Amino acid sequence: MTHPLPADLHCPRVTTRDGGPELSRIVAGMWRMTEWGMSVQQRIAFIEQCIALGVTSFDHADIYGDYGVEGLFGEALRAQPSLRDRIELVSKCGIKLISSKRPQHGIQHYDTTGAHIVASAEESLRQLHTDRLDLLLIHRPDPLMDFDEVAEAFNRLKQAGKVLHFGVSNFTRHQFESLNRRVLLSTNQVEFSPLHSAPMFDETFDGLQDLRIAPMIWSPLAGGRLFDSNDAGAENLRLVIKETADRLRQPFASVVFAWIMQLPSRPIPLTGSGRIEAIGVAVAGSSFTLERDDWFRILRAARGHEVA
Numbered sequence: 597m598t599h600p601l602p603a604d605l606h607c608p609r610v611t612t613r614d615g616g617p618e619l620s621r622i623v624a625g626m627w628r629m630t631e632w633g634m635s636v637q638q639r640i641a642f643i644e645q646c647i648a649l650g651v652t653s654f655d656h657a658d659i660y661g662d663y664g665v666e667g668l669f670g671e672a673l674r675a676q677p678s679l680r681d682r683i684e685l686v687s688k689c690g691i692k693l694i695s696s697k698r699p700q701h702g703i704q705h706y707d708t709t710g711a712h713i714v715a716s717a718e719e720s721l722r723q724l725h726t727d728r729l730d731l732l733l734i735h736r737p738d739p740l741m742d743f744d745e746v747a748e749a750f751n752r753l754k755q756a757g758k759v760l761h762f763g764v765s766n767f768t769r770h771q772f773e774s775l776n777r778r779v780l781l782s783t784n785q786v787e788f789s790p791l792h793s794a795p796m797f798d799e800t801f802d803g804l805q806d807l808r809i810a811p812m813i814w815s816p817l818a819g820g821r822l823f824d825s826n827d828a829g830a831e832n833l834r835l836v837i838k839e840t841a842d843r844l845r846q847p848f849a850s851v852v853f854a855w856i857m858q859l860p861s862r863p864i865p866l867t868g869s870g871r872i873e874a875i876g877v878a879v880a881g882s883s884f885t886l887e888r889d890d891w892f893r894i895l896r897a898a899r900g901h902e903v904a
């Protein structure tokens with residue numbers, strides 16, 4: 597059963613924390629952009645269509661598309677400079693990939709030295725064809741990470757006006773709170789979906805809720821596995837979500853986005869699709885809430901057992 601989206605669909609806005617950046621409630625993830633095969637004009641049209649839906653925040657990383665996605669997006673901003681002031685740009689740094697674009701990298705590794713954070717942010721600005729990032733995240737916790745050095749690099753970028761807000765990604769509660777004591781962090785971007793519910797149970801979300809900081813959510817549809825995984829647990833989960841969606845006359849994925857956004861830590865999901873309809877379906881998930889029974893039915897199917 598397909599359920600049409602309302603014509604007046606519009607994404608609300610959210611502030612990640614007191615004094616933090618204002619983002620759209622749904623953020624458009626650009627990780628897969630090289631797969632979309634869009635011309636510059638198609639990239640501009642896609643960004644415009646996202647803005648029309650109220651999805652004004654775009655998630656990047658230096659490494660996406662083998663160090664290529666920021667440049668593709670930057671080409672669109674260069675061709676249509678008026679877009680920049682209508683959107684928020686998020687990027688990440690700290691992973692060094694083996695790539696023909698970075699022949700000096702001998703092994704895949706992390707680098708959270710102050711010198712690398714500043715150089716990577718400056719390269720993101722060049723690639724994105726902009727003078728500022730709204731939010732810069734450390735992509736992964738680095739065993740060699742020196743919290744004081746990261747805080748100092750963030751402060752330097754802020755004072756130079758190159759980055760307005762900072763955060764992290766894939767950090768544990770303890771790692772987040774350690775860095776947040778040294779420099780104000782605006783979010784922790786983590787993986788979460790009905791097929792990956794760990795952040796609800798390992799204190800990640802509880803810790804952020806306590807600090808009144810909204811997490812950002814990557815792979816909210818489990819990277820597409822929610823639709824096509826043949827695993828028995830995933831098949832049952834799919835049936836439960838589908839039954840809920842049909843009863844509520846909502847698209848399947850809207851129910852998943854609603855289920856995520858209902859958490860009191862106010863998660864901000866990222867989309868992963870280059871199809872504007874899929875972005876609309878995510879936005880529709882911000883327009884309704886699930887009854888507790890329905891929310892827990894999805895949790896039960898996700899975990900394969902009742903709560904105790």
Ligand SMILES: NC(=O)c1ccc[n+]([C@@H]2O[C@H](COP(=O)([O-])OP(=O)(O)OC[C@H]3O[C@@H](n4cnc5c(N)ncnc54)[C@H](OP(=O)(O)O)[C@@H]3O)[C@@H](O)[C@H]2O)c1
Pocket residue numbers: 624625626627628655656735765766785786813814815816817818819820821823849866867868869870871874
């Ligand atoms: N911080 C990190 O470490 C990290 C890691 C990974 C990702 N991210 C960010 O999170 C963003 C989202 O991650 P994700 O791409 O894994 O998100 P996702 O929404 O879980 O997965 C997107 C995939 O699901 C498919 N999909 C979406 N709607 C569908 C539908 N109705 N039916 C069938 N397939 C559907 C998409 O295919 P179509 O393209 O055909 O729609 C796409 O291949 C990324 O773009 C990136 O910005 C961050």
